[in-house]
Amino acid sequence: MNPELTHWTGPLGLPRFDLIRDEDFPPAFDACLQLAGQAVEAIAANPAPPSFDNTVAALESAEEPLNRLCAIFYTLTGVDSNPAREDQQRQIAPRLAAHGSKVSMDPRLFDRVEAVMQDADDLAPEDRRLTELTLRGLRRAGAGLTGASRERMAEIRERLAVLSNDFAQNVLTDERDFTMAVSDDQLAGLPEWLIRAMRAAARERGLTGQIVTLNRSLIVPFLEYAADRGLREAAWRAWTARGSGQGAGGAATDNRQVAAEILSLRHERARLLGYEDFASYKLEPEMARTAANVEALLTEVWAAAKTRADADAARLAEMLHEDGVNGALEPWDWRFYAGRRRKAEHDLDEAEVKPYLTLEAMLGAVFDTAQRLFGIEMREFVAPLWSPDARAWEVTRNDQPLAVFVGDYFARPSKRSGAWCSSLQQQHKIGQGQRPIVTNVCNFTPPEAEGAPAYLSWDDAHTLFHEFGHALHHILSDVSWPSMSGTSVARDFVELPSQLFEHWLEQPQVLDRHARHAETGAPLPAGLRDRILAAGNADQGFATTEYLESALVDLAFHRGAPPADPMARQAEVLAGLGAPAAIPMRHATPHFAHVFSGDGYSSGYYSYMWSEVMDADAFEAFVEKGDAFDPQTARRLEEWILSKGDSRPADELWLQFRGRKPGVQALLKGRGLVTATD
Incomplete structure (x- = not known):
C-alpha cells in the first residue's frame, strides 16, 4: 500500500498528492478495510467490562487509516474525476456501505455503548455527549434489529450507496459532456x-x-x-x-428511476426502524424535529415570496411584450429581463462591477474579515496539491498554528459542479491532538490567460464568503472528539456560520477596503457600492421562490409513501403551490444532488432557510452593538457557535449566543420580502 494514503508527509501535514496514483487506491482500500474491521472487532469482543475509554473513545480512533484514505479519495473524485476514479467509486461504494453496516449494526457494540451510557453521569460533559451521540447513531443505523430485518437493512444501505454514486456520476457526465x-x-x-x-x-x-x-x-x-x-x-x-x-x-x-428507487429504499429503511416515513426518521435529531415544523416555516415564507415573484413576473412580461415578443414569459427569459430591469432601476450592470471583484481582492476581503473578527492570520505556502489551481494557507493566531486551509476556485471539466467545504482531517484532542485541514472548492470562471485576473460576479463573491464561513467552523473548532468537531452538527444548524459570514461582504467598510479595480487599483466608487447594495434584493422573489420550490418538493418526497413516479409528484407539488410558470425549481429532481447524491440534505434542503432565520438574527447581534466587528459579540460567536461543534445540542448553543429564539421577520426583511412596517 502506498504509505502516503494514510501517513501524510507533505508540508504542514498535507498529503503529497504528487505521490498518489489511481492504481494505489484498490489495494489501499483492501488493506484499510481489513485494518478497520480488525480494530472494531477488538472493541466489540473485548472481554473487559465496557467503559468509556475501551468502547466509546476507542471507536473514535478505530478507523483512522480508512478515514484518511476516504478523505483523499473522495476529495479527488470531487475535484478531479476521471474514468478510473469513477470506476473505483462504483466498486468501493458498496464495500464501504457493507463495512459501515457491519460496524453500526453490531449488537455487541450496541450493548457495550448502552452499558457505558447507563453509568454516564460521572463522565465529563463532552464524553457524555459523545456517548449519547454514539448510542443514538447505532440505534438509528439499525443495531437493535434482528433476523430478516437486520439483513434487509444491510442490503438497503449497500444498494443506496450504489444508487447515490450512480446519481452523482450521471449528473457529472451530463455537465462535463x-x-x-x-x-x-x-x-x-x-x-x-x-x-x-x-x-x-x-x-x-x-x-x-x-x-x-x-x-x-x-x-x-x-x-x-x-x-x-x-x-x-x-x-x-x-x-x-x-x-x-x-x-x-x-x-x-437518466436519473429518474434512480431517484424513484432511492426514495423507495429510504422509506423502507425508516419503516424498519419504526418511523412513519423517512422525513420522520431524518428530522428527529435536527433542530426542526418534525416535517410539520419545516412546512410551517417554508409556507410562511412562500406566501411573501410568491407575492413578490408574481408582481415581478408581471413587470418582466411587460418588458418582453415591449420587445415585440408574443406569448408568455418563459424561464429562459427571466434572468435576461431581470438584468435589464436592474440596470434600469438601479443603474447597475455586472460588467461595471466585475473589475472590482477579482478573486484576489475578494480573498483579501474574506481573510481580512476573519482576522478582524477572530484574530486569525493566513499565510500562503507552496504544497503539492491535486491541481495547479489549488492553493494552500497556514492559519495561525498569535503565532500559534490553528489549521491548514486549501482553496480550489476554478471550474474544470473534471470537477463536479457547485461549491462546497470539506475537511481532509478533523480537529480533535486525542493524544497530542490534531489540527484541521479544511478545503473550499468552487467553480468560478478561470482567468482569460495565465497571470490575468479572475473576475467574480457578486453572487460568486457571496459564494466565496459562504464557503469560508463553513471553513471557520472547522478552523475554530475546539472539542475533544473528531466525530463532533467542526461542521459535524445538525444539518439545519450547519449553514448558520456560512450564511452569517456572507453578511460581511455587504459591509461598506469591507468593500471600501478591498474592492479595487483590477487595472487601475482604484477603490470601488461609493456611488457604485451603494447601487450594488441597493440592488441586493432586486430579484429576491425569484431567488426565494425557486429555492422554496425545491425545499418543498424534497419534503414531499419523503413524507408518507414514496412516489412511484417522482416527476409526477414534483409536478403535483408545484401545481399545488401555484408556482409561477417562469420560475422552475432551483434543482429539478434528476439533478437534485443535495438530496440524491447521498442523503445529507434529504428531507433537509429546507435547512438553508432554517439557518437563515438564525443568521439574520445573529447578525442583528452585531447591528445592535453598532459595529459589524464588535469584538465582544465576535468572541461570543466563536465561543458558542464556531468552536463547539456538536458538543452540545444546537438549540442550546444558539440560546447561549443570542439569549432568545430567532424569528422569521428578520429573514423576510433581509430578503426585502416585507417592509420595516409590515
Whole structure:
C-alpha cells in the first residue's frame, strides 16, 4: 500500500498528492478495510467490562487509516474525476456501505455503548455527549434489529450507496459532456468579460471560438445577457436536462428511476426502524424535529415570496411584450429581463462591477474579515496539491498554528459542479491532538490567460464568503472528539456560520477596503457600492421562490409513501403551490444532488432557510452593538457557535449566543420580502 494514503508527509501535514496514483487506491482500500474491521472487532469482543475509554473513545480512533484514505479519495473524485476514479467509486461504494453496516449494526457494540451510557453521569460533559451521540447513531443505523430485518437493512444501505454514486456520476457526465458553440454573429448583448470567458472555456476543451458550458458561473450570466432568445432557450434546456435522459449523456444518464428507487429504499429503511416515513426518521435529531415544523416555516415564507415573484413576473412580461415578443414569459427569459430591469432601476450592470471583484481582492476581503473578527492570520505556502489551481494557507493566531486551509476556485471539466467545504482531517484532542485541514472548492470562471485576473460576479463573491464561513467552523473548532468537531452538527444548524459570514461582504467598510479595480487599483466608487447594495434584493422573489420550490418538493418526497413516479409528484407539488410558470425549481429532481447524491440534505434542503432565520438574527447581534466587528459579540460567536461543534445540542448553543429564539421577520426583511412596517 502506498504509505502516503494514510501517513501524510507533505508540508504542514498535507498529503503529497504528487505521490498518489489511481492504481494505489484498490489495494489501499483492501488493506484499510481489513485494518478497520480488525480494530472494531477488538472493541466489540473485548472481554473487559465496557467503559468509556475501551468502547466509546476507542471507536473514535478505530478507523483512522480508512478515514484518511476516504478523505483523499473522495476529495479527488470531487475535484478531479476521471474514468478510473469513477470506476473505483462504483466498486468501493458498496464495500464501504457493507463495512459501515457491519460496524453500526453490531449488537455487541450496541450493548457495550448502552452499558457505558447507563453509568454516564460521572463522565465529563463532552464524553457524555459523545456517548449519547454514539448510542443514538447505532440505534438509528439499525443495531437493535434482528433476523430478516437486520439483513434487509444491510442490503438497503449497500444498494443506496450504489444508487447515490450512480446519481452523482450521471449528473457529472451530463455537465462535463455538454458544450454549445456560439458564433460571432450570436454574441449580441454579451459583455466582453463573458465573451472572453466563453473563449477560454473553448480553448480548455481544444475548441475554437466561444462556447457555453454548464458551469454555473458561465451559463447564468449567459442567460442574463444573451439577446438571442433561441440561444437562451437552448442553454436553459441543456442546463435543466442534466440527469433526465435528455442531457448530453442521453438515456445512459437518466436519473429518474434512480431517484424513484432511492426514495423507495429510504422509506423502507425508516419503516424498519419504526418511523412513519423517512422525513420522520431524518428530522428527529435536527433542530426542526418534525416535517410539520419545516412546512410551517417554508409556507410562511412562500406566501411573501410568491407575492413578490408574481408582481415581478408581471413587470418582466411587460418588458418582453415591449420587445415585440408574443406569448408568455418563459424561464429562459427571466434572468435576461431581470438584468435589464436592474440596470434600469438601479443603474447597475455586472460588467461595471466585475473589475472590482477579482478573486484576489475578494480573498483579501474574506481573510481580512476573519482576522478582524477572530484574530486569525493566513499565510500562503507552496504544497503539492491535486491541481495547479489549488492553493494552500497556514492559519495561525498569535503565532500559534490553528489549521491548514486549501482553496480550489476554478471550474474544470473534471470537477463536479457547485461549491462546497470539506475537511481532509478533523480537529480533535486525542493524544497530542490534531489540527484541521479544511478545503473550499468552487467553480468560478478561470482567468482569460495565465497571470490575468479572475473576475467574480457578486453572487460568486457571496459564494466565496459562504464557503469560508463553513471553513471557520472547522478552523475554530475546539472539542475533544473528531466525530463532533467542526461542521459535524445538525444539518439545519450547519449553514448558520456560512450564511452569517456572507453578511460581511455587504459591509461598506469591507468593500471600501478591498474592492479595487483590477487595472487601475482604484477603490470601488461609493456611488457604485451603494447601487450594488441597493440592488441586493432586486430579484429576491425569484431567488426565494425557486429555492422554496425545491425545499418543498424534497419534503414531499419523503413524507408518507414514496412516489412511484417522482416527476409526477414534483409536478403535483408545484401545481399545488401555484408556482409561477417562469420560475422552475432551483434543482429539478434528476439533478437534485443535495438530496440524491447521498442523503445529507434529504428531507433537509429546507435547512438553508432554517439557518437563515438564525443568521439574520445573529447578525442583528452585531447591528445592535453598532459595529459589524464588535469584538465582544465576535468572541461570543466563536465561543458558542464556531468552536463547539456538536458538543452540545444546537438549540442550546444558539440560546447561549443570542439569549432568545430567532424569528422569521428578520429573514423576510433581509430578503426585502416585507417592509420595516409590515
